[in-house]
Amino acid sequence: MLNIPLMSNNIIPADIEALIAFLRTSNRFTNGPKVREFEDAWSDWLGVRHSLMVNSGSSANFITMSVLRDLYGPGEVIVPPITWESDLAAVFAAGLTPVFADVTLHNLALDEAAVMRVLSPKTRAVFLTHVLGFNGLSQSMLDLLAQRGIVLIEDVCESHGATFQDKKCGTYGLASNFSFYYAHHLSTIEGGMICTDDEEFYQRCRLYRSHGLLRESSDAEFKSAAAAAHPDLNPEFLFVVPGFNMRSTELNAVVGLSALTRLDENNQKRCRNFELFLSELDPSRYYTDFDLAGSVNYAFVVMLRKPDPEFFSKLTSCLSAEKVEFRRGTAGGGNMARQPFVRERMTDFDPTLLHNADFVHFYGLYTGNYPDLDSGKIHVLAQLLNSI
Ligand SMILES: Cc1ncc(COP(=O)(O)O)c(C=O)c1O
Numbered sequence: 001m002l003n004i005p006l007m008s009n010n011i012i013p014a015d016i017e018a019l020i021a022f023l024r025t026s027n028r029f030t031n032g033p034k035v036r037e038f039e040d041a042w043s044d045w046l047g048v049r050h051s052l053m054v055n056s057g058s059s060a061n062f063i064t065m066s067v068l069r070d071l072y073g074p075g076e077v078i079v080p081p082i083t084w085e086s087d088l089a090a091v092f093a094a095g096l097t098p099v100f101a102d103v104t105l106h107n108l109a110l111d112e113a114a115v116m117r118v119l120s121p122k123t124r125a126v127f128l129t130h131v132l133g134f135n136g137l138s139q140s141m142l143d144l145l146a147q148r149g150i151v152l153i154e155d156v157c158e159s160h161g162a163t164f165q166d167k168k169c170g171t172y173g174l175a176s177n178f179s180f181y182y183a184h185h186l187s188t189i190e191g192g193m194i195c196t197d198d199e200e201f202y203q204r205c206r207l208y209r210s211h212g213l214l215r216e217s218s219d220a221e222f223k224s225a226a227a228a229a230h231p232d233l234n235p236e237f238l239f240v241v242p243g244f245n246m247r248s249t250e251l252n253a254v255v256g257l258s259a260l261t262r263l264d265e266n267n268q269k270r271c272r273n274f275e276l277f278l279s280e281l282d283p284s285r286y287y288t289d290f291d292l293a294g295s296v297n298y299a300f301v302v303m304l305r306k307p308d309p310e311f312f313s314k315l316t317s318c319l320s321a322e323k324v325e326f327r328r329g330t331a332g333g334g335n336m337a338r339q340p341f342v343r344e345r346m347t348d349f350d351p352t353l354l355h356n357a358d359f360v361h362f363y364g365l366y367t368g369n370y371p372d373l374d375s376g377k378i379h380v381l382a383q384l385l386n387s388i
Pocket of ligand 1: 058059084086155157158179180181191192331332
């Protein structure tokens, strides 16, 4: 029995020790100095001016879409069909309109030609997802958005440490979102981060994170102007935007600080694992032409070379028999445009038009790739897949 879970040992004894030490010596357990320290460490690691810790990657999505709408007005946001539920939910919730563009197979991210076809004067942003550790950016995509003056927001929830050219993914957009859920490269148990170089975007995110309260702003000028504009309101309870409570606890930040010290080393191991896996996979049966430049995958993407429902069904039975955990459809379970909550809101859109997303939906899956997955098991897994 191969017995490969999706993730293993993402929280280690050293993290637990750090937590216990913190609990023994601290008396403040929510959004405080440890959150601030982790935000600063994350900003340094990523290479951005501001990071704002929240309680999940989904919260990061809801906040960035709300701020996008406030700063750029209502309109359309181009989204990929291979993404997560909350990427779509956040667009809907902010009163923005999602517009799907298909993905490419080589990195499972938005296809620039498809984006070009759906751009319109109503487009406010492209909300690109870096899927399962692949870099999803290209210079031509960045040039296209720059030429048209369209904002880029990056969902990097699944791709901590992936790079494009000489910088990390998450430093190219106006803002970027990370998730620290257990299954990802770095876990704080639950948690997320919003990153940006833009002062105004950052300040608005601060407000949304904590009830929309003016006192959450760290911009003294903005605070005094807003207080002066509302003399009838108590500045301690001045709700500037329709905010949420999406703050993190200090405990999650303590785990994050501990885990960050091993992220780069773990990512190197993940890269070696995925390269080994792909090199052993039979390219006549499986798609192996992924663009690995800058990628850091926490999953082995297994995608058929040709559509073949029978083969795919044999593949999933074989993995189950060997207790190799897997997720069909890759990120978010495949073509998100097929999901009921999307179809109810986009009744005119035909999800089968997204051919590549549909291919991934029906003939793709992923299995776990964690730092201590040994090369012997990787070899046996590849041989097993080749023998189907
Ligand atoms: C691409 C992507 N975006 C957003 C999220 C949401 O993150 P979270 O689970 O922390 O809410 C996930 C979830 O795992 C994800 O894979």
